[in-house]
Amino acid sequence: MDSLAVATLARAMAEAIDLYALSRCFLAELVAAHPLASACCYRRSLAEDRLVPVACTQISTDALPLLDLDELENPLVYASRSAKPCFVEDVTRLVDVGAGFDALRESWSAAPALLVVPLKSAGKSVSGVAALLGTAASLTSWRQSPLWQLLLAAYESLFSRLGDMADAEESIRYETSVRRTLERDRSKSLAKRLATEFIGNSEAARHIREEMLRLGESSLSVLITGETGSGKDHAAWLIHQASPREGPFVPVNCAAIPKDLIEAELFGSTRGAYTGATQARAGLVAEAHGGTLFLDEIGDMPMAMQGTLLRVLNEKKYRPVGATKERESNFRLICATHQPLPQRIREGLFREDLHFRIRQRWLHLPPLRERPEDISALATHVLLQYNRDHGLHIGGFSAAAASWLGQQSFPGNVRELRSLVLAAAERTRTGKTIAMETLQALTSDEDTGAHQGDDGLQQLMSLDSLPDAVETFERTMVSQRLRQLNGSRSRTAQSLGIPKRTLAYKCRKWKLDRDMDFP
Numbered sequence: 001m002d003s004l005a006v007a008t009l010a011r012a013m014a015e016a017i018d019l020y021a022l023s024r025c026f027l028a029e030l031v032a033a034h035p036l037a038s039a040c041c042y043r044r045s046l047a048e049d050r051l052v053p054v055a056c057t058q059i060s061t062d063a064l065p066l067l068d069l070d071e072l073e074n075p076l077v078y079a080s081r082s083a084k085p086c087f088v089e090d091v092t093r094l095v096d097v098g099a100g101f102d103a104l105r106e107s108w109s110a111a112p113a114l115l116v117v118p119l120k121s122a123g124k125s126v127s128g129v130a131a132l133l134g135t136a137a138s139l140t141s142w143r144q145s146p147l148w149q150l151l152l153a154a155y156e157s158l159f160s161r162l163g164d165m166a167d168a169e170e171s172i173r174y175e176t177s178v179r180r181t182l183e184r185d186r187s188k189s190l191a192k193r194l195a196t197e198f199i200g201n202s203e204a205a206r207h208i209r210e211e212m213l214r215l216g217e218s219s220l221s222v223l224i225t226g227e228t229g230s231g232k233d234h235a236a237w238l239i240h241q242a243s244p245r246e247g248p249f250v251p252v253n254c255a256a257i258p259k260d261l262i263e264a265e266l267f268g269s270t271r272g273a274y275t276g277a278t279q280a281r282a283g284l285v286a287e288a289h290g291g292t293l294f295l296d297e298i299g300d301m302p303m304a305m306q307g308t309l310l311r312v313l314n315e316k317k318y319r320p321v322g323a324t325k326e327r328e329s330n331f332r333l334i335c336a337t338h339q340p341l342p343q344r345i346r347e348g349l350f351r352e353d354l355h356f357r358i359r360q361r362w363l364h365l366p367p368l369r370e371r372p373e374d375i376s377a378l379a380t381h382v383l384l385q386y387n388r389d390h391g392l393h394i395g396g397f398s399a400a401a402a403s404w405l406g407q408q409s410f411p412g413n414v415r416e417l418r419s420l421v422l423a424a425a426e427r428t429r430t431g432k433t434i435a436m437e438t439l440q441a442l443t444s445d446e447d448t449g450a451h452q453g454d455d456g457l458q459q460l461m462s463l464d465s466l467p468d469a470v471e472t473f474e475r476t477m478v479s480q481r482l483r484q485l486n487g488s489r490s491r492t493a494q495s496l497g498i499p500k501r502t503l504a505y506k507c508r509k510w511k512l513d514r515d516m517d518f519p
């Protein structure tokens, strides 16, 4: 090789923009100069932990096999693992050294001998191998050439530098593809989960499930609207489940917290901040850090508190009652209401700017009467849950019961349907199906309570404690009225002549709220 050819090769190697260009020019010159039958070069891939073809003088690298590093007797693997050259004088003697090597041998032209040299990086770890095929004599002469030892050293050093870049690119590509696969798997399993937990066959239910998946990905605030019992709480919980947020889901019923305590409940308080604050409390906003704060019945939030909440949402900071320093909490906000907020705004009861802020995304749950196709699936779902919880086997609904259910308007929506199915299940023997008469009896006024009074009154009269008797009576009356009014708290409070907040407090105390599994 004359000095011009050496200089040209050195320059081409120095200007190579990647491993492939570098190896192509080095191997081509090497094969021509010595002369060899063929040469190829493999890179050790960190991400895949195997040898990956980089260049070959004879065929395209696409036609070369990937080589697993557990083929220990494969000479290329041996050189890569041991960091030592491997010289095979008679290639035909290499048998059973691995499927990778067999595939490689098939793509090569016949040559008697093989020399594999490890390509070491500066830290002396092996970043690849070069495999040269030819006669034993030409391989030995190449090995002993001082010029080629110099060129090989330059090639090794460039190979290692460009190999690091290739590794980095590859690991980014690998990570991206792993992340994409994980994301695809995650969204598939989330979609499955939503299909088993947000029940309904209607177009509306399908659309809500898709929206919940999308909302899970976003961190914008969501306002969920819909009539009482239509599934707002349930949807909020599922959106949190569909989100990557690892913090907790913190529900707050704005209607159930007394007006003067709501700020301390939300933002926490220092010790002695107000009468009864015997110790410092963190508050629900702090609890929701990294998770979701769910403000249910946001339409009932007192006006003064609305202003404070707006500031917190805009500035992402809050101040516990009695504290001087502000704190931060990274929560995702979901709000729900059955109230028509635009009307509350017109009435001066809700701030328009807060409405705008909490409604960055909107999810509306239509009432059950507008999606009667969901009734059968929901009823079956509730009954299956009942069977599972009680270890029973109520065998579904009679044809007449199923058809009757499908015709009801359910003003209390899914909650009313659920209460009805649970009550009917309690009145049905295991092994039987729920009859239409059972459902009808439960929805008739007589069954909803008053006439059960005589026995109940006698039982109350026999109690030894007047406060207990009064509380039991109150609880029975409230739960029956709620059931008669399909779970509507506003109508129940109105019909019993008590403030909504008092009713909300009692519901919370007696755990009568959400699901109302009335006897």
Ligand SMILES: Nc1ncnc2c1ncn2[C@@H]1O[C@H](COP(=O)(O)OP(=O)(O)OP(=O)(O)O)[C@@H](O)[C@H]1O
Pocket (backbone or CB within 6 Å): 197, 198, 199, 200, 226, 227, 228, 229, 230, 231, 232, 233, 234, 235, 296, 337, 338, 378, 381, 414, 415, 418, 514, 515
């Ligand atoms: N699509 C659904 N699939 C399964 N269960 C549902 C579905 N929708 C609602 N539910 C169930 O119905 C009951 C009432 O739903 P939820 O409490 O979410 O209603 P809501 O709209 O928040 O009512 P409120 O306005 O009174 O707070 C809950 O037990 C809930 O799990």
